[in-house]
Amino acid sequence: MRTLRTLLIGTVLRAKHLSRSPFEVAMALVIPLVQATLAVYLFRAGDEPHRLLEAAVGAGLMGVWASVLTGSGGAIQHQRFEGTLEIIMLTPRHPVLVILPLTAATAVTGCYALVATLLWGRLVYGIPIDLAHPLAFGAATLACIAGLGMFGLLLASTFVLLRNANALANPLDYPIWLLSGMLVPISVLPAWTAPIAAVLPTTWGARALREATVGGPVWPSIGICLALGTVCLVLGAVLLKSFERRARAAATLALA
Amino acid sequence: MRTLRLMGIGGALAYRALFNWTTPAMYTGTLLAGPTFQLLFFAYLGRQLQVADDRFFIVGNAVLAASTACVFGGTMAVANERRYGTLGHVLLSPRSRTVVFWGRVLPYAGNGLLIAAFTLLMGVLLLGLRIPASALPGLALALAAGSLACGFFGLTLGALGLRFRDVWVVSNVSAALLLLLTGVNVPRDGLPDWMITVGQLLPITHAAEAARLLAAGRGLDAAAPALGRELLVGAGYAVLAALLLKVFEAESRRRASLETL
Numbered sequence: 001m002r003t004l005r006t007l008l009i010g011t012v013l014r015a016k017h018l019s020r021s022p023f024e025v026a027m028a029l030v031i032p033l034v035q036a037t038l039a040v041y042l043f044r045a046g047d048e049p050h051r052l053l054e055a056a057v058g059a060g061l062m063g064v065w066a067s068v069l070t071g072s073g074g075a076i077q078h079q080r081f082e083g084t085l086e087i088i089m090l091t092p093r094h095p096v097l098v099i100l101p102l103t104a105a106t107a108v109t110g111c112y113a114l115v116a117t118l119l120w121g122r123l124v125y126g127i128p129i130d131l132a133h134p135l136a137f138g139a140a141t142l143a144c145i146a147g148l149g150m151f152g153l154l155l156a157s158t159f160v161l162l163r164n165a166n167a168l169a170n171p172l173d174y175p176i177w178l179l180s181g182m183l184v185p186i187s188v189l190p191a192w193t194a195p196i197a198a199v200l201p202t203t204w205g206a207r208a209l210r211e212a213t214v215g216g217p218v219w220p221s222i223g224i225c226l227a228l229g230t231v232c233l234v235l236g237a238v239l240l241k242s243f244e245r246r247a248r249a250a251a252t253l254a255l256a
Numbered sequence: 257m258r259t260l261r262l263m264g265i266g267g268a269l270a271y272r273a274l275f276n277w278t279t280p281a282m283y284t285g286t287l288l289a290g291p292t293f294q295l296l297f298f299a300y301l302g303r304q305l306q307v308a309d310d311r312f313f314i315v316g317n318a319v320l321a322a323s324t325a326c327v328f329g330g331t332m333a334v335a336n337e338r339r340y341g342t343l344g345h346v347l348l349s350p351r352s353r354t355v356v357f358w359g360r361v362l363p364y365a366g367n368g369l370l371i372a373a374f375t376l377l378m379g380v381l382l383l384g385l386r387i388p389a390s391a392l393p394g395l396a397l398a399l400a401a402g403s404l405a406c407g408f409f410g411l412t413l414g415a416l417g418l419r420f421r422d423v424w425v426v427s428n429v430s431a432a433l434l435l436l437l438t439g440v441n442v443p444r445d446g447l448p449d450w451m452i453t454v455g456q457l458l459p460i461t462h463a464a465e466a467a468r469l470l471a472a473g474r475g476l477d478a479a480a481p482a483l484g485r486e487l488l489v490g491a492g493y494a495v496l497a498a499l500l501l502k503v504f505e506a507e508s509r510r511r512a513s514l515e516t517l
Contacts (some may be wrong), residue, residue, distance in 0.1 A: 018358045022422050022425065023422055023424055024427050026422075026425040026429070027428055027429075030429050030432070031428070031429070031432050032431040034429075034433060034435070034436050035432075036438055038441065041436075041442045041446055041447060042301065042302075042305060042307060042441065042442055043305060044446060045305070045307045045442055045443055045446035046304075046305025046306055046307045047306075047385035048305060070312065098351065099466075101400055168281075168285060170286040170290055171286060171290035171293055172295075173290075173295070174290070174293035174294050174297040175293050175298060177296045178293070178296060178300060184297070184300045184301045184304055184306060188300055188303060188304045189300060245289055247372045
């Protein structure tokens, strides 16, 4: 119960913290709408208007991932800039309980992107929100938040060691969008990318959302997304502890 | 000669001091890998939707690749002076600030050209694009024009940094809008009229059009009007940036808010 309370309060606190940043708020408000607009015009130009809802959902999920990625890279970097990383690492709880809320909060706030792109599509382009499995869509959204948050933790754990975490985070938007099939079906990618896509929680989260939108077996995809997310969580926890020890030993924890 | 020296040496020094992404990790990750992944994403999306052929996306995204370095570089050229507490010193300089800041665009434009050429090369190597050898000089010209126009566009956004505190919002949103409005990834005839009109006033739009004509083997004669329009857009932003810098500098002095963060 104490662990759940730590995670919940940490997530809410971080979400509140993000909501106080004009930069974070403006980016969260505008970028998903630009991406959704781009997706709508591309799918229209491709003469596939029947897939516009799928495109809006895909663009929304792209926004969630962008938020998690920026948040994961920024979580450690931001604590460094603020001089609070050492204090966080000194807490008596396991570091994962302190860092996971930082990445989970970005997934929660990133969900605005999903809601915003669907509403934008409905209000501006008249795309009917006609979901095949509305309940399963809600469950898939929650699974995406959990899965992406845990994946974010794995990324954040590696960022403890790196002074320029943004260098790794900045170019990772498009590869994950591409490999996870958020807008482009995985089947059109080269065959060697399939094993990489298969181990990403984002792939199964995107698949679950797509199946909930257009029809298909949603629950197995949700299960795999959560299972892979848990693997990321365990790996992230182990790496975080190990990298934290190395950073302490090398006295590089607070170096930006 | 003194003015050229001020632009050249001043620009190079400012680039070294103010551009955040000069470390090998940041440069490779943000400026080389990022645009390459963006190109692959849109090329595969285009293939799947059959919106246009690979050349459309590869050449368009190669021209757009310059925008990251130029838009954010231009912003850093002004905003980072304030962040590092040196803006006042620059504005106290007896030399023309217009020349000082215009000079800062040159390294960013050169950098943008390098990144655009690298991205185009990646398109050739990874996706098998074929470009006639005779088109290469013209393509270099188109990429250079796009980078220069984008550099002055970035400086215009940087000038807004003298008035607005959180200029990074402006540059991030502008970079995203370039993706949508310049017709780099969506054929412009599929966009609404107002988006096409706005796109005409943005950098990259005409450079991408010229580069596509050149890559298709149409020759410099066919691409010259679009190239001219791109240079005109760039010149427009150069004048606008100079005006905004002057107006906002005067206002910042009057309100004593020059170095307020």
